[in-house]
Every structure is written in structure tokens, then in C-alpha cells.
Amino acid sequence: MNSNLTYIFQDLQSKIQNIPLNELLLSPDEESLLRSQKMDQLIQQETAALDSHLAQRIRDEFYSWGPLCTLMEDESISEILVNGPENIWFEKGGTLQQHTDQFLSDISFRNCIERMSQNAKCFVTVEHPSADSSFGDFRLSIIGSELTQSHPHLSLRRHPKNPWTFARLKDQSWCRDTDIEIFKKLIRERKNFLVIGSTGSGKTSVLNSLLNLMNPNERVVVIEDTAEIALPNSASMKLLTREDPQGILPGIDQTQLVKRSLRLRPDRLVMGEVRGAEAKDFLMALATGHAGSFGTLHAQDAAQALIRLEMLIQMGAPQWNLTAIRRLIQLSLDCILVVGREPSGLRVFKGAYRLCSLEDHGFLVEPLEMTEGRTLPPY
Template identity: 90%
Template sequence: MNADLKNTFSTIQKKIQDIPLNELLLSPDEESLLRSQKMDQLIQQETAYMVESLGQRIRDEYYSWGPLCCLMEDESISEILVNGPDNIWFEQAGTLHQHQDTFLSDISFRNFLERISQAAKCFVTVEHPSADSSFGDFRLSLIGAELTQSHPHLSLRRHPKNPWTFEKLKENSWCRESDIELFKKLIHERKNFLVIGATGSGKTSVLNSLLNLMNPNERVVVIEDTAEIALPNSASMKLLTREDPQGILPGIDQTQLVKRSLRLRPDRLVMGEVRGAEAKDFLMALATGHAGSFGTLHAQDAAQALIRLEMLIQMGAPQWSLTAIRRLIQLSLDCILIAGREPSGQRIFKGAYRLCSLEDHGFLVEPLDLTEGRTLPPY
């Protein structure tokens, strides 16, 4: 099928090249040179006798998202990765699959990138060869050819329309009823904690599920880079970082947002991902009266998470001693929840750990008591 599509597309392209330039020009109120009346007529003529699905596929190549249209419409697909015009992958049920469809030419691939960049207001240049933005139900990340040394790379990560709940996660075998009772207890007792895990382990889904356990009159201030977390109620609000690739507007990072959030009367603070110097200000806020706050951190296990947290705090306070940093962690953090991912792609809850004490050699961490005998490794 792809060969027939490419042949038809090639035929249309050759006929477009034969159209005089003055007949391709548009009236001032039209938006794109790709939507000239002459081109529309030509494409319509060439696809009129094709099977409707194939004709639509050709039109999608010119006017929409080409081979990605069906992937974007399928809500079971969580991520789309485009490594080039003929190298497209998607994640479904935690497993990567190669898409059987491709872009029909390098030119249409470049035109697609231009269209989606315009739609998402996400542009890459030689000076700024990568950019992130939101695009519909997706978080979009675009990397230019200057960094990939081949084709530009595009990734689209889907935001679920209906935020996850622990009941949904239990139905997907992520956790058990006893685990849900633990999560409810952590929220009710206003414990401070981090949800950790590797990339793609479902940390954001866990955060959304935790927010669904909130009381309706609690004000939560959410801090994140891109909008992925659903607010639990109308009393809550979100603060987003800002990065201007053109360098015209000053950047606003998570450290600034944490400081700003403390003036907004939060009952709880939630940070989409602790990834830099903001770790110091976030934990300082947790240690000085904002109990019941939480966030995510990239780490494989509890021991690795604590080491990484020490390093991030040091970025924000390089003059602090390791003893002072560990003391801050002890005062501000109660426990760590671990989201994992099996080789099969199945996401699972791997357990919860409590910070017991701070010893000369470091933290003493022990598993939280879970029913039904889940065995957790000690640290």
C-alpha cells in the first residue's frame, strides 16, 4: 500500500512543479502556501478515484499530520517517536512498536515539521536546536538536525484526558487494595514524600492519582515544566516554567516558582519533577510548614534517590556541608514511593520506604509495613 501511495504522491508532486508560480500564490487572507486553490483542485482530481482511506491518507500528507494521524487518534497509544520520515515508533501498553506507515517524501516530512511547529509554537534554530511545548493532548519535544546529525527528532507524549485514579491503576494490575489504603494514609496524615522511578515508569500517573485523594477544600499549588498534572479542584492552581528559545523573554525556572508559590497560600505543594537546584527550596518549604507535599524524582531505588537528592540540593546550596544537606532531607521528607516497569512493559508499584534515621554513614531506610506479604529489599 505504501508503494502505491508514494507513486501517487510523486505524480502529484511532479504536476505541482509544472504549475506556474503565479497560479500558486494565495490571496492575503489565506494562511499557508500549501493550500492554494490550484493545488487543492489537483490533489482532489488525483485522489478522486482512489479508495477513500487512501485518498484521505494523501490529503493528510499535505494538510495534516501524515502517517501520525491514526496514532494521534488512538488513545491507547501513550507516546509517538519520529526519528525521520521513514522511522516512526509508538508505545502501546508499555511496549514500543514500529509504525508500518511512513512519510511519503523528505519534503512532506519537512512540511509536516513546519506545520506542527507552527501549531505548537515550538521552533528550533541553529542557536537553539531543541524545544518543548504542549500540543493538544501531547507534550511535544523537538530536536533539530544540528544535534541528531541526521533528521530532526520529534516525540509526542500523550496526556491522558481522564486523569488516572488508583482504582484504574489497580484494574491495570499496578497496585493492590492494601497499597491504596497506604496511599490514603499518607495523604490523610500529611506525609511528605517523593514518587521515584525510571523514565516511563508512570510517575506522573501516580501523582494524578494521589491528587484525586485530596479533600475538595484543599488548595494545592502545582509546579511543573509542562502541563501534565490535573488540578484536583477549583481552589488549586498551577505554575509553569518559561523558557524562550529566542532569548527575548527572561526564563522562569522552578526555583523561582517555588519561592512564588509560598505567597499563594498553598495547603500542599506538588512538584511535577525535582530535577535541579529547586530541590533545596522545595525541601526547605516542606520542612517549614507545608506538610503533605510531594513530587517526583528520577531514580531507580530509594538509596539512589537519596544520593541524587543530595546532589541536587548541593546545586542550589554549594556552600552547605553534606551534614547540613542530609539534615534538611531528614527534616522534610518522610518516605519514598517507587514506581517501576517490568521488561514486558507492565508498570507496577514496587513499594514504599520510610526514612527512619540519619546515621554517620547516611540514612537508614526501611520498608513500610504492607499487608499480603510483599517482600521489599532493605537499604
């Protein structure tokens, strides 16, 4: 980073902090307004003689997102990670890279977080030291210093403006034509399934692609924590959870939204991510008439996904024994789609698996047959 830029900024910041306010009997609001006006004048004067790029960079530090501005404007960047004012990373083309720029002071870094929090209504407190919200084209996650024991940390994951389609995924070597036929068949035959994979493996992109296969007159009710899934048509709707760190409004979780969605005449239910006790209600809805529904789940493979699903259902129904839980899974779930990310950063479709039967030791799972009679290779 340009050391001259740091010097200019710190000098300007010092002058701003020493702005004299000679007016008497000012109210707090009047004093704040006057200080803001004088700060604007000072910044304008001090940056007038600078190169336009440097002047804009200084103004970004005071008024906008500082070194994050260029990253946020680059739509090929999918995620931005900020581990402190001098430690910024971004993901581009599936590869994590360190940003060459940084915040010019701890104060401007904290001010940037404050501006983001106000904009996204995403506030971190001592009682609630982490928060998530939508922020423009991004999903914003803030972790407070109480948990990091250093600076606050930010994560900005970009929502794609153009929903993914399987044609786009195929062009990026994510899948083959024969795989796309499997997806179309699952939607056409109204199978219930889960898309599983690790963090950043592209599960949400697959959900958006699957929704693009829907008939235009099907009503889909989407349930998620943050708005990442694009509705397939105007007949569909979305329900979002609510969490109020201030404790003023009651929280609304996915379990409540699943129950509410059943009164909204859904043809299909789509769960952005099954992550807690809502797994029980979601699968019960699938087992009692909402065929063709699907969602995502964090897991590495089909066997791990089923074990995790059993645990999540038990959170919602601790009185149930393992046999009852497995019977519910057998009645409600048909298939599991596995996605992953290679060490190179390339996201790939790893396989489709069918729940064949429930045995004494657990579920028997096998690769799903292709329309041509071939099967997907196990991985």
C-alpha cells in the first residue's frame, strides 16, 4: 500500500479531530452537524490538489467502505473476508487471495463497520457479539471483538445478480448433459431430495438452478435465513427468519416458518438450509403431501448427511427413538445430490444417490440410475 497515502490520511484525520468549535450554546445535534460540515470542507480542501485516484481513495476511507470499494464493485469476486484493518482477503475464481490494500487506520475500520451495520440493520452488541443480514448484493456476517479477541471480523458473500442455470454450470465444467437429465427428472417426477456439500461448494447455486426448471404455474414457498434464493415466478413467495439482537422483537425461526408455509398453498417447499430443529417439521411436511420439495444440508457425503439429518430431527423431537426418526426419513426423502469443491477451487457435481431401503444397521444408499440406463460413478 502507498505509504504516502497513509501519511496523507493520518494527517487529515488529525486535523479533523482538532477542528475548533467556537460557537457557544450548541445543542448536541447542532454541534454534530457543524463538525460534519467542517470535516467535509477540510477533506475537500486537502484532497483538491491530489491525483483523482488518491483523492477518491481518501474519500472512500471517510465516507464509504475504504479498501473494500474496489472489491465490492468487481462482480467476479464472490466473497470478501476482513480479519482486521490490515488483513483483507477475497475469493475470485474459487481461489482465496490477499488484498493489496488495507484500511488506513483502526478508526476508519471501525467507522466502516458502523456504517455497514447501520445500512444493513445488523448490530453487534456485548450480549449478541455476532450478527447476519443482507447488505446490498451481499450476505453480511459480523463477528465482534468479544469472540475474535482482536478486531471485529467481516464476511461479505455476494448474491449472484443472475440466478444460476444448469446451462451456465455445465459451461463451467460443473456437470455433464447426462447429469442435467437427472435433475430434470427429479423435478418432473416431484421427488424429494437434499443438496449436500461443504461450505462454499455451491449448494445455493444448485437450488437456484433447480428452481429454473419449474413450471411457470407452480407455487414455491422458499424458507431461508438470508435472501439468497431467487424466486422462479411471481406465484411463488419467500419467508425469512428474524433475529433481533436488541431483544425488542421476538425471534422467528425456520421451524415457525415451516408451519406457517403449510397454510400458504405451496406446491413445493424449498429450504435454503436445514440446520436445526426445523428438520423434523420440514420432513414431516414432505411425508404428508408436499412432493417435489428440496433443500440443502452441510455434509461431505450421503452417509454423513443421513447421520446429521437424524441428529437434527432429534433436536426437534427428542422423545422419538432412532427407529421412528429413520422411518420419517424413509417416508419423506427420495434422493441426495452431492456437490463439492476441488482443491483448485473448481466446484463440481459429485453424484446423485437414492435411498434404497432401511435396514437394521441404517440406510442402504446407491448411485442413482441415469436415464440411459448407466449409473453415476461413486466418488
